[in-house]
Amino acid sequence: MKLSTQDVEYVAKLARLEFTDAQKEKFTVQLNNILIYIEKLGELDTTGIAPMSHAIAVSNAFREDVERPSLGTKATLANAPDARGEFFRVPKVID
Amino acid sequence: MELHQLTIHELQKLIQNGEVSSTQITRSVFSRIDEVEERIHSYIRLMKDEALAAAARADEDIKNGNIRPLTGIPVALKDIVCTKGITTTCGSNILHNFVPPYDATVVEKLSAAGAVFVGKANMDEFAMGSSTETSFFGPTRNPWDLERIPGGSSGGSATAVAADECIASIGSDTGGSIRQPAALCGVVGLKPTYGRVSRFGLIAFASSLDQIGPFTKDVEDCAIMMNVLAGYDPRESTSVKMEVPDYRQFISRDISGWKVGIPKEYFVEGIDPEVSAAINGAIDTVKKCGGQCIDISLPHTQYSVAVYYIIAPAEASSNLARYDGVKYGFRASGERDLMEMYRKTRMEGFGEEVKRRIMIGTYALSAGYYDAYYGKASQVRALIRRDFDEAFRECDIILTPTTPTPAFKIGEKTDDPLQMYLSDIFTISTNLAGIPGISVPCGFTAAGLPIGVQFLAGHFEEGKLLQIASAFEKNAAIEKRRPSL
Numbered sequence: 001m002k003l004s005t006q007d008v009e010y011v012a013k014l015a016r017l018e019f020t021d022a023q024k025e026k027f028t029v030q031l032n033n034i035l036i037y038i039e040k041l042g043e044l045d046t047t048g049i050a051p052m053s054h055a056i057a058v059s060n061a062f063r064e065d066v067e068r069p070s071l072g073t074k075a076t077l078a079n080a081p082d083a084r085g086e087f088f089r090v091p092k093v094i095d
Numbered sequence: 096m097e098l099h100q101l102t103i104h105e106l107q108k109l110i111q112n113g114e115v116s117s118t119q120i121t122r123s124v125f126s127r128i129d130e131v132e133e134r135i136h137s138y139i140r141l142m143k144d145e146a147l148a149a150a151a152r153a154d155e156d157i158k159n160g161n162i163r164p165l166t167g168i169p170v171a172l173k174d175i176v177c178t179k180g181i182t183t184t185c186g187s188n189i190l191h192n193f194v195p196p197y198d199a200t201v202v203e204k205l206s207a208a209g210a211v212f213v214g215k216a217n218m219d220e221f222a223m224g225s226s227t228e229t230s231f232f233g234p235t236r237n238p239w240d241l242e243r244i245p246g247g248s249s250g251g252s253a254t255a256v257a258a259d260e261c262i263a264s265i266g267s268d269t270g271g272s273i274r275q276p277a278a279l280c281g282v283v284g285l286k287p288t289y290g291r292v293s294r295f296g297l298i299a300f301a302s303s304l305d306q307i308g309p310f311t312k313d314v315e316d317c318a319i320m321m322n323v324l325a326g327y328d329p330r331e332s333t334s335v336k337m338e339v340p341d342y343r344q345f346i347s348r349d350i351s352g353w354k355v356g357i358p359k360e361y362f363v364e365g366i367d368p369e370v371s372a373a374i375n376g377a378i379d380t381v382k383k384c385g386g387q388c389i390d391i392s393l394p395h396t397q398y399s400v401a402v403y404y405i406i407a408p409a410e411a412s413s414n415l416a417r418y419d420g421v422k423y424g425f426r427a428s429g430e431r432d433l434m435e436m437y438r439k440t441r442m443e444g445f446g447e448e449v450k451r452r453i454m455i456g457t458y459a460l461s462a463g464y465y466d467a468y469y470g471k472a473s474q475v476r477a478l479i480r481r482d483f484d485e486a487f488r489e490c491d492i493i494l495t496p497t498t499p500t501p502a503f504k505i506g507e508k509t510d511d512p513l514q515m516y517l518s519d520i521f522t523i524s525t526n527l528a529g530i531p532g533i534s535v536p537c538g539f540t541a542a543g544l545p546i547g548v549q550f551l552a553g554h555f556e557e558g559k560l561l562q563i564a565s566a567f568e569k570n571a572a573i574e575k576r577r578p579s580l
Contacts, residue, residue: 015457018438038401041471051473055289055529061332075196079423088421093433
């Protein structure tokens with residue numbers, strides 16, 4: 001096993017997810033199967049191959065620094081689960 | 096023939112001759128929806144009132160002689176493209192109540208071309224899936240066999256076209272999500288070159304792979320849709336500033352003397368014998384059109400699924416970090432503090448496949464594993480692209496099956512994620528390399544399930560794809576069938 005149930009718990013914490021014990025067990029098995037399959041990449045010698053992060057050659061897309069209208073506060077807050085005045089409202093951050 | 100059964104170019108002639116109105120076409124499409132939608136579930140949301148209003152405006156335009164490329168044509172949109180004022184869910188509970196404040200660029204372009212929007216099509220949650228079974232709103236069924244999946248993730252967009260619940264539709268393709276359902280539902284589906292169509296307003300899954308494209312009833316309609324969709328967008332930093340040809344000029348052109356590469360790695364064990372036979376038939380048709388078929392090799396094909404299932408989840412885990420219950424969408428209730436609110440919102444808001452991919456991606460990017468997974472995958476991705484670059488020095492086009500098997504049964508692969516991932520084995524490397532691909536119907540199994548052939552071309556060679564697809568369609572003489580519903 002590449003990945004233990006403890007690893008699953010740790011990764012879940014990083015990803016801001018939470019699982020029941022049954023889900024953790026299922027995910028441990030499934031994620032291990034996927035990682036074992038992915039290991040086949042180890043067969044290839046990739047020494048000196050430059051990694052590819054874009055499908056096509058891209059460079060920075062600059063534009064003129066001119067002011068453009070934005071959505072505005074009302075439209076921006078319209079989808080918020082909780083808002084008050086000009087702000088998004090969230091549960092307590094600090095005790 | 097009913098109006099909803101016709102193609103864009105057939106309807107355009109009728110509109111231009113004043114024989115039908117957009118209102119008549121739109122009503123015909125909605126009466127078809129009333130008849131079959133309950134069994135298929137192509138749509139998450141129908142837009143009947145908006146559609147009839149748009150059709151009335153189109154009829155005004157027609158009366159005034161203002162006929163644009165899609166005036167009055169009913170088009171479905173995958174529920175992954177933002178529509179101003181119309182709920183856009185991405186197939187997820189976490190966005191079930193999200194009302195975008197703006198339109199995606201493709202929506203603006205289709206609107207400006209006169210299209211009438213029928214509704215928002217069903218899809219796998221966040222486009223993660225190959226069967227449309229992971230949608231929060233329930234699965235879509237294949238019109239050719241209601242016990243089977245339509246493919247995915249753009250399953251609803253494919254079935255809406257196949258079952259005549261719209262005239263054409265929009266999907267998105269990250270690892271095959273347009274071409275695979277097009278093949279399994281017997282319609283035409285094109286994934287453009289990365290950068291050819293703006294992704295502004297497309298809800299992000301894996302940003303280096305995602306691309307928007309059309310589903311249509313035939314190849315000429317595909318060219319008409321591409322004329323509307325393609326082009327540079329200053330709001331999208333990876334969209335490419337490059338002239339867009341008139342794609343219709345490639346329809347019905349000769350392909351004599353073209354070299355068509357057949358990659359041996361795509362004809363391996365695991366391919367269904369009926370699919371194999373249909374693809375051999377497609378190769379014969381290409382020869383009949385004057386194409387010269389040559390054997391080629393894409394040696395890193397067998398690694399594409401492994402590369403994809405590192406890169407796509409890694410990008411997804413980053414893109415989906417924005418769903419935290421603060422700015423839009425679903426928020427879980429009863430939380431004690433901010434951290435618990437995040438966790439509960441994401442636990443209740445995301446489905447299982449999305450969580451699985453967030454977990455794979457987070458793990459692959461986590462400290463100590465980055466080089467072994469993401470770094471390695473990005474290097475192999477470069478090798479996959481190099482395979483294509485070398486192949487296109489020898490040939491104009493590559494021909495492959497779109498999928499290894501016809502549509503599988505609903506529920507058949509839901510418990511085995513890896514088997515589900517392997518159903519995209521012939522479509523994934525296209526996205527990794529950023530090249531365009533099209534799936535065109537090439538026959539049926541004995542049980543009456545559609546089979547698709549895939550053509551691939553070099554970057555920005557969509558014209559070539561349409562040219563060979565159109566020649567193929569004309570000469571293949573595939574029996575015109577409609578699903579019996």
